[in-house]
Amino acid sequence: MARVIAIANQKGGVGKTTTAVNLGASLAVSEQRTLIIDSDPQGNTTSALGFPKDPSRQSLYQTLILGEPIEKVTIDAQVEGLDLVPSDRNLVGAAVELVNMDDREYRLREALRKSRDNYAFILIDCPPSLDLLTLNALAASDSVLVPIQCEYFALEGVSELLDTLTRLQKSINPSLAIEGILLTMYDDRTTLSKQVAADLRSFFGDKVFESVIPRNVRLAEAPSHGMPVIFYDIHSKGAESYMLLAKEVIANAQKRAGEGIERADTGTRAAAAGAASSSGNAGVTSDDGDSGSSGPSVGPE
Numbered sequence: 001m002a003r004v005i006a007i008a009n010q011k012g013g014v015g016k017t018t019t020a021v022n023l024g025a026s027l028a029v030s031e032q033r034t035l036i037i038d039s040d041p042q043g044n045t046t047s048a049l050g051f052p053k054d055p056s057r058q059s060l061y062q063t064l065i066l067g068e069p070i071e072k073v074t075i076d077a078q079v080e081g082l083d084l085v086p087s088d089r090n091l092v093g094a095a096v097e098l099v100n101m102d103d104r105e106y107r108l109r110e111a112l113r114k115s116r117d118n119y120a121f122i123l124i125d126c127p128p129s130l131d132l133l134t135l136n137a138l139a140a141s142d143s144v145l146v147p148i149q150c151e152y153f154a155l156e157g158v159s160e161l162l163d164t165l166t167r168l169q170k171s172i173n174p175s176l177a178i179e180g181i182l183l184t185m186y187d188d189r190t191t192l193s194k195q196v197a198a199d200l201r202s203f204f205g206d207k208v209f210e211s212v213i214p215r216n217v218r219l220a221e222a223p224s225h226g227m228p229v230i231f232y233d234i235h236s237k238g239a240e241s242y243m244l245l246a247k248e249v250i251a252n253a254q255k256r257a258g259e260g261i262e263r264a265d266t267g268t269r270a271a272a273a274g275a276a277s278s279s280g281n282a283g284v285t286s287d288d289g290d291s292g293s294s295g296p297s298v299g300p301e
């Protein structure tokens with residue numbers, strides 16, 4: 001079943017779309033079937049993947065507002081193993097139209113229920129705001145990946161964002177985890193970038209991805225050619241850094257799966273011990289280590 005990851009930060013221009021497109025493509029070439037959902041009315045992910053604006057094309061709007069199944073609006077992103085749910089300008093209206101609908105925060109979650117079996121990863125590119133489109137994305141996700149630009153107010157911005165996520169966990173999605181904080185547009189020639197990176201790491205520890213995305217002109221150029229950077233210039237630092245990020249995301253997923261098996265195993269053994277024991281108490285610790293039940297604090301799983 002797919003890991004659903006929202007790529008979110010209320011701040012604009014921090015690299016959300018660049019990350020959705022290039023992490024998505026890097027996961028797909030690493031043989032992980034991936035779906036990218038463009039949940040931003042700006043439609044930058046859609047055009048960066050080579051799909052020019054087309055009012056006749058179905059989009060996420062049809063799914064969120066008209067209840068069209070997600071498979072009906074999904075298109076082949078022209079990269080093996082990569083699909084796209086495109087955005088269009090109608091989505092601007094969707095954020096408003098959703099206000100009066102039933103289950104307005106959960107429409108994407110419901111729509112994804114069946115598709116989750118078809119992919120290893122589903123990435124959702126969010127708009128730079130906390131509107132109903134972003135809330136739908138966060139309600140539908142297992143985790144959130146937060147790109148942070150290495151600049152002066154970065155730390156302040158991310159603390160606010162984590163407060164917001166903690167509130168969302170209490171309201172719309174108690175099991176939402178932090179997939180990771182991603183340092184973007186990093187420039188190792190500047191003291192500021194280094195300082196911001198060091199501060200974020202000392203504050204957020206292992207919530208920060210080891211992979212860092214450098215400022216790289218190829219990453220900025222690739223969207224105008226309608227292709228992810230690995231197809232535009234595979235040897236660029238940008239391509240390399242998103243491949244490393246994909247490796248890290250896959251490794252984290254495998255680690256979680258391993259822990260899941262271990263937990264299930266421990267549970268089975270504990271249950272067996274419980275059945276064997278005449279007191280029947282031996283199984284009560286089988287849920288230990290399950291972070292999903294440990295309350296609302298935001299943290300890596």
Ligand code: ATP
Binds near residue numbers: 011040185221
């Ligand atoms: P918005 O909030 O408007 O949706 P965003 O968070 O999705 O923005 P992007 O569109 O990914 O941000 O990036 C903003 C701009 O910075 C784009 O022009 C993009 O090409 C450029 N950019 C992003 N990451 C990098 C990078 N690592 N190196 C160089 N340019 C980058």
Ligand code: MG
Binds near residue numbers: 016018125
């Ligand atoms: Mg964007």
